[in-house]
Amino acid sequence: MNHSKRYTFHDIKSCNMCGSSTLHHKILGKRMNRHQGMFPSKKTAITTSICKCDACGLIYSNPQPIPYDIQDHYGIPPESYWTPEYFVVSDGYFAGEINRFKSLANFKPGMKVLDIGAGLGKGIIAMNKAGFDAYGFEPSEPFYKRAIEQMGMNPEKFKLGMLEDMEYTENYFDFVSFGAVLEHLYDPGASIIKAMRWLKPGGYMHIEVPSSDWLVNKLINFIYRITGTDYVANLSPMHEPFHLHEFGLQSFKKHAASYNYEVAFHEYYVCLTYLPRIINVFIIPYMKMTDTGMQLSIWLRKKV
Numbered sequence: 001m002n003h004s005k006r007y008t009f010h011d012i013k014s015c016n017m018c019g020s021s022t023l024h025h026k027i028l029g030k031r032m033n034r035h036q037g038m039f040p041s042k043k044t045a046i047t048t049s050i051c052k053c054d055a056c057g058l059i060y061s062n063p064q065p066i067p068y069d070i071q072d073h074y075g076i077p078p079e080s081y082w083t084p085e086y087f088v089v090s091d092g093y094f095a096g097e098i099n100r101f102k103s104l105a106n107f108k109p110g111m112k113v114l115d116i117g118a119g120l121g122k123g124i125i126a127m128n129k130a131g132f133d134a135y136g137f138e139p140s141e142p143f144y145k146r147a148i149e150q151m152g153m154n155p156e157k158f159k160l161g162m163l164e165d166m167e168y169t170e171n172y173f174d175f176v177s178f179g180a181v182l183e184h185l186y187d188p189g190a191s192i193i194k195a196m197r198w199l200k201p202g203g204y205m206h207i208e209v210p211s212s213d214w215l216v217n218k219l220i221n222f223i224y225r226i227t228g229t230d231y232v233a234n235l236s237p238m239h240e241p242f243h244l245h246e247f248g249l250q251s252f253k254k255h256a257a258s259y260n261y262e263v264a265f266h267e268y269y270v271c272l273t274y275l276p277r278i279i280n281v282f283i284i285p286y287m288k289m290t291d292t293g294m295q296l297s298i299w300l301r302k303k304v
Helices: 095-104 122-129 141-149 188-198 215-226 249-258 277-290
Strands: 007-010 026-032 047-052 059-062 064-067 112-116 133-138 158-160 173-179 199-210 261-269 295-302
Touching: 026 215, 059 064, 095 122, 095 199, 095 261, 095 295, 112 122, 112 188, 122 133, 133 141, 141 158, 173 188, 188 199, 188 295, 199 261, 215 277, 249 261, 249 295
Parallel strands: 112 133, 112 173, 133 158, 173 199
Antiparallel strands: 007 064, 026 047, 047 059, 199 295, 261 295
């Protein structure tokens, strides 16, 4: 794309998960639209405020950047992210999610699954191999084209577009997978509600999101405070495609209380810490013990 990237900004008036007013939400600090490092005050960048909902723990940027062209968000070719090995679907790819679904549900071959934000379609390939009838869609044109041309996706089951523009038959899918998608969406609560309509009663939705309780962010924020800066580490990356939210478990529990689903299972993944190895020796076991890892993996069940 040769044109300059342009963004407008949208003020958030209420929490996009529990609906509480943002007037009394806590302002955690500022976040740059670039890598900040340990001395962000010495760098020049666009900043936005990072806030935390006092009712459900959702962390969000306010205002939020909205691109004039959605491909400014998602139009980066996958080759710029990944090596050629990324295009290979390994035998164990998506196995954790598939096995978890089968442990929660009465799996039968041919169950229908929808992969939201399917990328190159690797999850779809893995789920088809596991006996599902898999569908999906992807907002990035470069990823969509590679999925069709290189990965052999069926264009009748694999669509290009945003969740807000998608339509599927209600009560059609047994399983809906969001993967690492919800943190990029401007209204995650509304996105869950829409996708729930496509899910059969008793069906399951899997979502993986950045946790608002990640210990590493809290440690970096503490260092920022004692060194006299008002920046925070939350919502990294704040560059295309932006992370707009970090989620607490209560974000889903409070949202579920107002809509027809329940939290069926959740766990936290430690993932990378980006800290020196000597610190990891102590901090990784602590994060596992205290559920303060980077990612929250949550399974939602649509009520019958």
